[in-house]
Amino acid sequence: DQQVKQNSPSLSVQEGRISILNCDYTNSMFDYFLWYKKYPAEGPTFLISISSIKDKNEDGRFTVFLNKSAKHLSLHIVPSQPGDSAVYFCAASAGNSGNTPLVFGKGTRLSVIA
Amino acid sequence: DVKVTQSSRYLVKRTGEKVFLECVQDMDHENMFWYRQDPGLGLRLIYFSYDVKMKEKGDIPEGYSVSREKKERFSLILESASTNQTSMYLCASSLGQGRYEQYFGPGTRLTVT
Numbered sequence: 421d422q423q424v425k426q427n428s429p430s431l432s433v434q435e436g437r438i439s440i441l442n443c444d445y446t447n448s449m450f451d452y453f454l455w456y457k458k459y460p461a462e463g464p465t466f467l468i469s470i471s472s473i474k475d476k477n478e479d480g481r482f483t484v485f486l487n488k489s490a491k492h493l494s495l496h497i498v499p500s501q502p503g504d505s506a507v508y509f510c511a512a513s514a515g516n517s518g519n520t521p522l523v524f525g526k527g528t529r530l531s532v533i534a
Numbered sequence: 535d536v537k538v539t540q541s542s543r544y545l546v547k548r549t550g551e552k553v554f555l556e557c558v559q560d561m562d563h564e565n566m567f568w569y570r571q572d573p574g575l576g577l578r579l580i581y582f583s584y585d586v587k588m589k590e591k592g593d594i595p596e597g598y599s600v601s602r603e604k605k606e607r608f609s610l611i612l613e614s615a616s617t618n619q620t621s622m623y624l625c626a627s628s629l630g631q632g633r634y635e636q637y638f639g640p641g642t643r644l645t646v647t
Binding site: 429452454456461462463464465466469509513521522524525526527 | 538543567574575576577579582592624626634635636637638639640641643
């Protein structure tokens with residue numbers, strides 16, 4: 421049973437517009453959420469995270485929103501750039517001070533069209 | 535910056551061979567992980583380790599074993615490689631101690647023929 425779901429396998433956005441990537445989770449014990457970005461033939465790189473005590477975290481063009489009641493988080497990229505084209509993975513942790521493995525979604529492939 | 539290195543970027547092995555994938559991290563991280571990534575399946579956890587000589591099974595441990603003799607090094611072993619183990623293998627490490635971020639190596643593309 422998938423605990424972290426990214427229901428959109430792919431997304432295409434025009435350069436300069438907003439990209440919104442969505443993620444849903446089922447485990448109410450998750451208390452920390454992360455987004456990773458992955459280019460082909462490279463390892464994933466950490467992008468941004470949010471603790472369950474917050475509902476928003478912003479870092480430059482990237483903002484993550486958390487809606488705990490809906491068990492939903494989203495990553496907003498504004499403005500989108502061609503270099504943002506990659507696969508984005510949502511991940512969640514059920515605490516224990518980071519000593520438990522992250523649970524990853526299956527990823528969403530973002531294509532930013534110039 | 536955290537650096538996680540993997541011994542090979544590309545590897546081709548024959549069915550039945552014993553395969554060793556090595557991973558080294560340079561930031562004194564407590565935790566290390568091995569994943570495989572396959573199209574449409576995302577990242578699946580094979581094994582992880584909280585500490586030297588400690589190991590825990592992940593979601594898909596069958597056909598794999600691991601070794602962590604030193605804190606900075608975590609090895610993945612395919613005892614008898616099979617074609618269904620053709621995949622991208624990713625190693626990661628994390629500090630733990632309240633820090634959740636995992637840092638990944640560049641990956642090893644393994645092909646078993």
